[in-house]
Amino acid sequence: MTSKINFIIVIGFMILLNSCNQYSENKGKISIGFSQSISxxxxWRKTMDNTMRVEASLHPEIDLTIYNANNSTEKQIEDIEKMIVNHLDVIIVAPYGSDSIVPVLEKANKKGIPVIIVDRKVKTSNYIAFLGADNVEVGRIAGKYIVSMSKAHANILEIKATTDISPGLERSLGFKQITDQYPNIKRTSITAVNLESLNDDFSKVLDSxxxxxxxFAFNDIIALQAWEVAKQKGREKTIKFIGVDGLNIPNGGIQAVKDGKLAATIxxxxxxxxxxxLALKIANKEVIPKNNKLATVLIDSLNADIMSNQFDKISQQQSNIETQLNVIDNQEKKYITLYNLMKLLGFFSVTILCLALFSAYSIISIRKKKRQLEITNKKVTNQRQQIEKFAEKLKISNEGKINFFTGISHEFKTPLTLILSCVESLNDELKSKSNHVKKDLDIMYNNSMRLLRLINQLLDFRKIENENFNIKVSKTNLWFFSKNLFKEFKREATKRNINYTITTNDENLDVYLDKNLMDKVYYNLLSNSFKFTPNGGNIGIIINKxxxxxxxxxxxxxxxxxxxxNEIIELFNPFFKGSNNYKNGSGIGLNLSKTFIDLHKGSIEVKSGTGTEFIILLQLGTDHFNKKQIISDSDYNDENQEEKYNIESVEVIKEIEEESDKKYSVLIIEDNIELLEFIAAKLNRDYNVFKSDGKNSIETALEIMPDIILCDLNLPEKNGFEICDTLKKNILTSHIPTIILTALDDQDTYIKSLEAGADLFLTKPFNLKVLKESIKGLLYNREKLRYYYNNNIGESEVNSLGVIEKVFLNKIDVLLEKNIDNSSFSVEELASCLNISRVQLYRKVKAVLGIGISDYINNYRLEKAKELMKTTSLNISEIAYSCGFASPNYFSTTFKNKYSISPKDFRNNI
Known part of the structure; x- marks a missing residue:
């Protein structure tokens, strides 16, 4: 009987211990349920579940349960109902359907259970918070990437998701917002019902x-499947694939980018x-925002390795944490077992006391390890946040550097080209003692100064980055200082008919400033004003005390x-370029200007409406400077005296049209050096002569775009027929008259010359006078054609033009007609639409029509305006704006300069 009682006591004691343990384990627990929509x-879903488990394991107070709906809305509703019945603290839902689960979500809300929606949106607002990436931004990132890589000229296929879930709709919306801005981007789309149907649908698209x-596929799986189809067609290298997800797994998006299958993944x-x-904050009664967006980033070949390495490190750290937590779990289980055994055996024997001491030691050891692990977890969390911040900074830095070096390269290109051209011209001019030497020297000098200023800007920018800039101020008459710099831009204003003024309310005002730095501020601000102000506009400097x-x-x-x-706040950031700025530039001028003003303890702000105002405020006196920064005017050391140059020869904005001189250019292609030099010497007086030994003749012709070409028949690489045929079929050189020089005098050679497109056939030995008169005759005929077309702009047919020239000019007219009301439609945009450079466009139009492309555009707009005045009842202002003129006043001035009559008088005379 006694043994039975003892047995009952022991069993009761064990039950009591177990209930106490369960109570202590459940006390303070936060129960979180997650309803996953897809198996x-x-x-991607597997990664989501895993990251939830890892994060929950870092918080011992969290009890996480994951329910999987396996692609079933009914199953998901059933799972959420179960979580409501169990009175969980927080419910997290990744919706499978946006409509059908709304009632059960609202039911949870009425029960007072907070609901977090992740990834996909639902058609109700009865939830605590939404968490997910900005899918509209995902689509925009993909669109921007394609626009930048294709220079806004591409054919794109968009492969959409199978259902109308919010991520798919928003990605398509964001992608459409970007690509619809560029008329040369053609976008089509198909819907991937499943991977099998995708194979057939995409195969048909490739064939057509x-x-x-x-x-652009809506996830990496679809993108890789499309890549496989393209590979079967042998087109995987000509098509760039972009996916979404960017998982760092063997078959994920990052690995696909590294393998070259995907051009990029988001x-x-x-x-x-x-x-x-987020659930933990809600459970702890913390205030959280309704919408919580996750950051996203483009991953391509430039940063795929970096991102992969960072994710690998995070995964390794998470794996280590899981291992350590498992060890803790096992230790805790051992501790509980030993602790219970100690209490049980304590009833019967003193020996249990030793076990109790051992258990106490184990507790201390485990708690110590647990504290160490918690510290490690915090460090890992901090490191992960730092890695995310570093990745974002790296992205911004890379984009800024790319934009900077692209801009500065273009900025250097024009002055370097002009200087080199003038050096060649100067060499010929000095031999013949031409009176054009002064003009070439001016051009070389001006552009050398432009390069010097650009280089100095780079050096100043570097000094500022290293915080190595010393300011030296001296007493300066602000009116005289400003007026001297004002004069440097006077010639540009006169040339472009710009109303250019400077005023002050105190001509005797003295200000302490660093002349070197303030000179650069004035130059940058005035350069920007002249760069973006149209001809006939207004620019002014106002100085008020x-x-x-x-x-x-x-x-x-x-x-x-x-x-x-919305861009004014970013205007003074380094490398920033406005969305309406189509001109090349480094993007550091305004940043440097603001820095120099800050060094003067002043301020600069900008206002923009109709035009732009930059307002600089400087303090008077010297109280805001320390003694080391103030120097006397006699001590002033101009660090940049090499920048002081002839005011009369300054031209701030050099147009491409100014780089040609009055003489025609001739390209001589001859492999006999003595003959080449002889012909060049004889033609050098009347023409700008360029020479080629036949090895790079086509490249030379495309580079210099001469007015006429003399080409030998027998050459080392390609013969004269082949060179002539190639140049005549190229839209950039098809207009250039070509003379074939050969020792052969048979009918077959003459016929082949005509078939190749040659304009004249001369046999060796030829008479030099005949050659010169032949050149004059061809150039004269070309000038007659230019004159005819220049006076018949708007007529689509000109019989004397070649087929290629007709097609080329017709393309220009179509583009101008399409953008007739766009006053900001620039020569750069026109050249981009034609897939040629600005210089090539100018030279082609100049060679065919004898006028610059800017004049051609202006004449086209004026002819269109004349037609509207004859055929419509629109007023003068409406006609001006509809024909792309920036203002009615500028239109009236331009119209009167062209036709010697004002628009109003012209309409009255009709």
């Missing part, structure tokens, strides 16, 4: 679209860790294209 066969450039974070952290505030206000005001309001 774990999906890699031989010029497909890009494929990181689409699962948000598992963030969802658990504000005695009551002890300040001087300097205003730079223009009537240019202005700055978008």
């Amino acid at each position: 774990e066969d999906d890699s 679209s031989p010029k497909l450039d890009y494929v 990181l689409y974070p699962t948000g598992g860790s963030e969802a658990i952290r 504000k005695a009551e505030q002890n300040l001087v206000e300097i205003i730079f005001k223009d009537s240019g294209i202005g700055i978008p309001e």
Whole structure:
């Protein structure tokens, strides 16, 4: 009987211990339930579940349960109902359907259970928070990447998701927002019902679209499947594939980018860790935002390795944490077992006391390890956050550097080209003692100064980055200082008919400033004003002394294209370029200007509406400078005296049209050096002569675009027929008259010359006078054609033009007609639409028509305006704007200069 009682006591004691342990384990627990919509066969969903488990394991107080709906809305509703019945603290839902699960979500909300929606949106607002990436931004990133890589000229296929879920709709919306801005981007789309149907649908697209450039798929799996189909067709290398997800797994998007299968993938974070952290904040009654966006980033060949390495490190650290937590789990289980055994045996024997001491030691050891692991977990979390910040900074830095070096390369290109051309011209001019030497020297000098200023800007920018800039101020008469710099731009203003003024309310105002630095501020602001102000506009400098505030206000005001309001805040950031700025530039001028003003303890702000105003405020006196920064005017050391140059020869904005001189250019292609030099010497007086030994003749012709070509028949690489045929079929050189020189005098050679497109056939030995007169005759005929067409702009047919020239000019007219009301449609944009450079466009039009492309565009707009005045009842202002003129006043001035009659009088005479 006694043994039975003892047995019952022992059993009761064990039950009591177990209930106490369960109570202590459940006390303080936060129960979180997660309803996953898609099975774990999906890699992205599997990653989401795994990151949730890892994050939950970092918080011992969290009890996480994951329910999988396996692609079934009914199953998901059933799972959520179960979580409501169990009164969980927080419910996380990745919706499978956006409509059908709304009632059960609202039911949870009424029960007071907070609901977090992740990834996909639902058609109700009765939830605590939404967590997910900005899918519209994902689509925009893909669109921007394709636009930048294709220079806004591409054929794109968009492969959409199978259902109308929010991520798919928003990605398509964002992608459409970007690509619809560029008329030369052609976008089509198909829907991937499943991978089998995708094979058939995409195969048909490939068969019907031989010029497909890009494929944007809504996830990496679809993108890789499309790549496999393209590979079967042998087109995987000509089409660039972009996916979404960017998983760092063997078959994930990052590995596909590294393998060259995908051109890029867009990181689409699962948000598992963030969802658990958000649920924990809700459970702890913390205030959280309704919408929580996850950052995303483009991953391409430039950063795929970096991102892969960072994710690998994070995965390794998470794996280590899981291992350590498992060890803790096992230790805790051992501790509980030993602890219970100690209490049980304590009833019967003193020996249990030893076990109790051992258990106490184990507790201390485990807690110590646990504290160490918690510290390690915090470090890992901090490192992960730092890695994310570093990746974002790296992205911004890379984009800025790419934009900077692209801009500065273009900025250097024009002055270098002009200097080199003038050096060649100067060599010929000096031999013949031509009176054009002074002009070439001016051009060389001006552009050398432009290069010097650009290089100095780079050096200044570097000094500022290293915080190595010393300011030296001296007493300066602000009116004289400003007026001297004002004069440097006077010639440019006169040439472009710009109303250019400078005013002040105190001509005797003295200001302490660093002349070197303030010179650069004036130059940058005035350069920008002239760059973006149209001909006939207004530019002014206003200097006002504000005695009551002890300040001087300097205003730079223009009537240019202005700055978008939402971009003003970024205007002074380094490398920034406005969305309406189509001109090349380094993007550091305004940043340097603001820095120099800050060094003067002043301020600069910008206002933009109709035109732009830059307002500089400087303090008067010397109280805001320390003694080391103030020097006397006699001590002033101009560090940049090499920049002081002839005011009369300064031209701030050099147009390409100014680089040609009055003489025609001749390209001589001859492999006999003595003959080559002889002909060149004889023609050098009357023409600009260029020479080629036949090895790079086509490249030379495309580079210099001569007015006429003399080509020998027998050459080392390609013969004269082949060279002539190639140049005549090229749209850039088809207009150039070509004379074939040969020792052969048979009928077959003459016929082949005509078939190759040669304009004249001369046999050796030829009479030099005949050659010169032949050149004059061909150039004269070309000038007659130019004159005819220049006076018949708007007529689509000119019989004397070649087929290629007709097609080329017709393309220009179509583009001008399409953009007739766009006053900001520039020569650069026109050249880009024609897939040629600005220089090539200018030279082609100049060679065919004898006028610059800017004049051609202007004449086209004026002819269109004349037609509208004859055929419509629109007023003068409406006609001006509809024909692309920036203002009615500028239109009237231009119209009167062209036709010697004002628009109003012209209409009255009709």
